Amino acid sequence: MRTLWTVFAKEVLENLRDRRTLFSALVMGPLLGPVLFGAMISRIVAQNAPAAQRPLAVMIEHGERAPNLVQYLEGAGVQVRAWSSATGEAGQAVERGAVAFLLRIPADYGRRFAAGTPARLELIEDSSNNRTRSAVARLHALIATYASGLAQQRLAARGVDPLLAMPVAIDEVDVATPAARAVAVIGFMTYFVLFAVLMGGLYLAIDVTAGERERGSLEPLLSLPVRRTTLLAGKLLATSLFMCLSLAISLSAFTLVFRFVSLDRLGMQANFGAYQALEFFAIGLPFVPLGAALMGFVASFTRSYREAQSYLGAVLLVPTLPIAFASIYSLKIKTYLMLIPSLSQHLLMTQLLQGKPLDPVEVLVSAGTSLAGAALLFVATGRHWRRETMLG
Amino acid sequence: MIEADALCKRFGAVDAAREISFVASDGRITGLLGPNGAGKSTTLRLLYGVLQPDRGEARIDGLRMAGEAGAARARIGALPHSAGLYANLTGRENIAYYGALQGQSGAALHAAVEALVARLELRDFVDRRAKGYSQGQRVKVALARALIHDPANLILDEPTNGLDVMAVRNLRALLVDLRSEGRCILLSSHVMQEVSALCDRIVIIASGRVCADDAPEAILEKTGAASLEEAFLRVQLQAGAAP
Numbered sequence: 001m002r003t004l005w006t007v008f009a010k011e012v013l014e015n016l017r018d019r020r021t022l023f024s025a026l027v028m029g030p031l032l033g034p035v036l037f038g039a040m041i042s043r044i045v046a047q048n049a050p051a052a053q054r055p056l057a058v059m060i061e062h063g064e065r066a067p068n069l070v071q072y073l074e075g076a077g078v079q080v081r082a083w084s085s086a087t088g089e090a091g092q093a094v095e096r097g098a099v100a101f102l103l104r105i106p107a108d109y110g111r112r113f114a115a116g117t118p119a120r121l122e123l124i125e126d127s128s129n130n131r132t133r134s135a136v137a138r139l140h141a142l143i144a145t146y147a148s149g150l151a152q153q154r155l156a157a158r159g160v161d162p163l164l165a166m167p168v169a170i171d172e173v174d175v176a177t178p179a180a181r182a183v184a185v186i187g188f189m190t191y192f193v194l195f196a197v198l199m200g201g202l203y204l205a206i207d208v209t210a211g212e213r214e215r216g217s218l219e220p221l222l223s224l225p226v227r228r229t230t231l232l233a234g235k236l237l238a239t240s241l242f243m244c245l246s247l248a249i250s251l252s253a254f255t256l257v258f259r260f261v262s263l264d265r266l267g268m269q270a271n272f273g274a275y276q277a278l279e280f281f282a283i284g285l286p287f288v289p290l291g292a293a294l295m296g297f298v299a300s301f302t303r304s305y306r307e308a309q310s311y312l313g314a315v316l317l318v319p320t321l322p323i324a325f326a327s328i329y330s331l332k333i334k335t336y337l338m339l340i341p342s343l344s345q346h347l348l349m350t351q352l353l354q355g356k357p358l359d360p361v362e363v364l365v366s367a368g369t370s371l372a373g374a375a376l377l378f379v380a381t382g383r384h385w386r387r388e389t390m391l392g
Numbered sequence: 393m394i395e396a397d398a399l400c401k402r403f404g405a406v407d408a409a410r411e412i413s414f415v416a417s418d419g420r421i422t423g424l425l426g427p428n429g430a431g432k433s434t435t436l437r438l439l440y441g442v443l444q445p446d447r448g449e450a451r452i453d454g455l456r457m458a459g460e461a462g463a464a465r466a467r468i469g470a471l472p473h474s475a476g477l478y479a480n481l482t483g484r485e486n487i488a489y490y491g492a493l494q495g496q497s498g499a500a501l502h503a504a505v506e507a508l509v510a511r512l513e514l515r516d517f518v519d520r521r522a523k524g525y526s527q528g529q530r531v532k533v534a535l536a537r538a539l540i541h542d543p544a545n546l547i548l549d550e551p552t553n554g555l556d557v558m559a560v561r562n563l564r565a566l567l568v569d570l571r572s573e574g575r576c577i578l579l580s581s582h583v584m585q586e587v588s589a590l591c592d593r594i595v596i597i598a599s600g601r602v603c604a605d606d607a608p609e610a611i612l613e614k615t616g617a618a619s620l621e622e623a624f625l626r627v628q629l630q631a632g633a634a635p
Contacts, residue, residue, distance in 0.1 A: 006492040010481070017480040017521075216476030220537070223440045223472070224493050225465035388443050 003226055007234025011208055012241060021203040025242045029199025030250035033192025038257040045261065056138050058103055059083045061090055065105040066113075066121075072146050078139075094124050100132040101125040103139070116154070188327075189353070190346040193250055194319040197284060198291045200246025201239040202312055205295035208235035210308035219391055229382040232296070236378065239292040247284050251277040271355035283348045283363065286370035290341055293377035294318070300384050322346065338365035341373055393418050394468075394545050394578050398448035399438050408434040410600040411448065416578040416593070418544070421571050423591035424580040425624065431600040432580040433473055433549055439578070440470040440547050452545055466494065469538035473549040475531070479523035483514060483533040486522055487540055494541035508536040512566065528559040535566075546570065548579040552586055564590055588620045598628045 015021045061083040063070045074080055083090060083102055093099040104122040113119040121143070125136050152162035212218045222228065258272045298315055302308040322343030331337065333351055338344040344366035351358055384390065394416040401409040408431045416422035424432050437443040439450045441457045441464065450457040455464040477486045484505060491501045509518050512532050517525065522533065531551065538546065552560045567590060571577055581587050587594055588608055596604040596611075604611050604627045608620060617623035 002495075002497075003493060006489070010478075010485075010489050013485070014478055014480045212476075215479070216472070216474030217478060218476075219437075219442055219472040220470060220475050220490075220534070221493075222442045223465065223468070223470040224490065225462045226493050391437075391442060 011238035030196040034253035061104040196250035200243035204239040206308040209299040286367040289374035395451040400447040420592040423587035426597040469543035471548040475534035477522040483518040491540040
């Protein structure tokens with residue numbers, strides 16, 4: 001027990017002095033997710049929510065040819081601006097991005113309108129421009145409303161019930177609560193959390209195995225009267241400590257991000273505060289020894305630091321696979337799915353985000369399988385450490 | 393006392409050690425001499441217990457490395473070929489870590505480290521991080537680390553590799569000093585002068601076999617060579633002729 005503590009304390013001390021380990025374990029790993037996530041969400045919010053509140057500005061060429069339409073648009077709160085062909089060719093202006101989009105009233109608009117044939121309008125837009133897409137859609141909707149109002153008047157003038165022209169109507173009933181809707185957007189947060197857990201121990205896992213061998217410090221260590229599994233356990237415990245720290249930092253950062261990002265403006269609500277952060281920590285905790293044992297296992301088989309780095313880079317993606325699978329097939333939480341580590345943590349965390357209660361059995365199964373996996377990997381790694389090929 | 397008793401070790405198709413037997417006694421410096429690839433490192437690794445022999449037995453002070461590994465290991469200080477230090481720890485922390493793993497603690501450990509710092513003249517750099525050490529400083533700290541538990545037996549794999557003349561002299565003086573305390577010292581080398589200057593007994597190995605095991609003078613006498621270097625070459629030629 002004292003030997004275990006000696007190994008653990010030495011690995012912790014050594015890695016506290018290593019800037020690269022510290023940076024990746026306590027800054028890069030845990031903060032990458034929350035920062036990326038915060039930036040993405042606030043961008044989505046900025047793009048969608050305020051656009052609906054901001055008045056729509058529309059550039060119109062030859063507005064004088066359709067005074068009723070212009071009046072209708074202005075009445076609907078649209079800022080109408082006149083475009084004069086003297087300024088330049090409209091199509092080119094849109095292409096260059098000088099003008100977001102432009103509505104042109106052709107010369108025959110008035111004649112066709114009076115004749116009752118479809119009066120054409122030209123909408124010049126750039127559909128590859130994501131930022132103008134929602135404004136263009138709003139203009140479309142406004143013009144469609146204007147047109148259907150006109151159509152009803154014409155039908156009524158001819159003595160036809162306008163309702164005949166509307167054979168079917170759709171009433172939408174959305175069962176998703178704002179919290180459930182949010183999961184679609186913020187569901188990948190769980191991956192960032194698991195990523196932070198692994199990143200917290202990545203360099204340590206390499207350093208204590210492949211790194212130690214490459215430096216030549218492994219052979220004298222193995223000549224000491226200390227059991228190899230004790231050495232390994234001390235090293236993996238130190239790795240786990242850094243992983244726990246990374247998890248805690250990541251969750252604290254997410255708590256801050258959720259405080260500042262206004263998801264409610266997207267009609268969503270995230271059930272994530274300090275209390276949920278603690279629950280996330282508890283659910284993520286059994287994943288820590290599993291991740292440490294997995295990385296220790298992989299790194300033990302590599303011959304050099306570099307080789308270990310590239311293999312462990314792939315290990316970082318392992319938890320994404322079940323999560324990606326879950327989102328493609330829209331998996332709902334089931335007890336037997338708790339047998340798959342990383343997927344089980346993802347589903348439990350998602351459950352919390354949706355504000356739904358957790359089933360204690362599912363929590364226990366998730367923790368149990370993760371810990372069992374960790375134990376298995378530890379035994380396998382210990383076996384490898386007893387082999388002579390460990391010396392490299 | 394270190395005993396190699398018919399040690400055999402194969403790596404795939406290569407016979408690294410074929411029935412290697414010799415005894416390194418207390419109060420003596422025994423030199424394991426041989427060309428590169430003769431099986432010196434393998435033999436030493438079998439003796440300090442990081443490799444297990446296919447056949448034969450390594451014994452430390454009569455304790456079997458195979459059956460009483462813990463007790464046997466505790467009686468050895470080993471300085472492997474590439475004795476890496478932990479770069480982010482100071483020399484002192486490197487030494488103390490091994491002391492703690494050998495079961496020492498508290499004031500006793502502190503005193504043991506202090507004694508070695510004084511004895512090996514580490515004072516000037518021992519509290520700096522090991523990443524900036526010269527090769528000589530690294531070997532000194534690694535040696536102190538091997539001596540922290542005051543072992544009766546010392547196994548050194550090519551300890552003078554990469555050291556300058558002054559450092560080699562200091563190391564020799566230290567080994568002679570350790571011998572005078574009655575310790576058993578076993579070192580390997582492919583450098584003739586080193587062995588002839590230092591060793592009381594020489595074991596020459598080539599192609600995984602012992603081809604001579606005697607005092608330096610006796611080896612000269614038996615081979616009829618004028619110098620140890622010539623004797624070394626002759627012994628090896630004989631071994632090569634009759635594999």
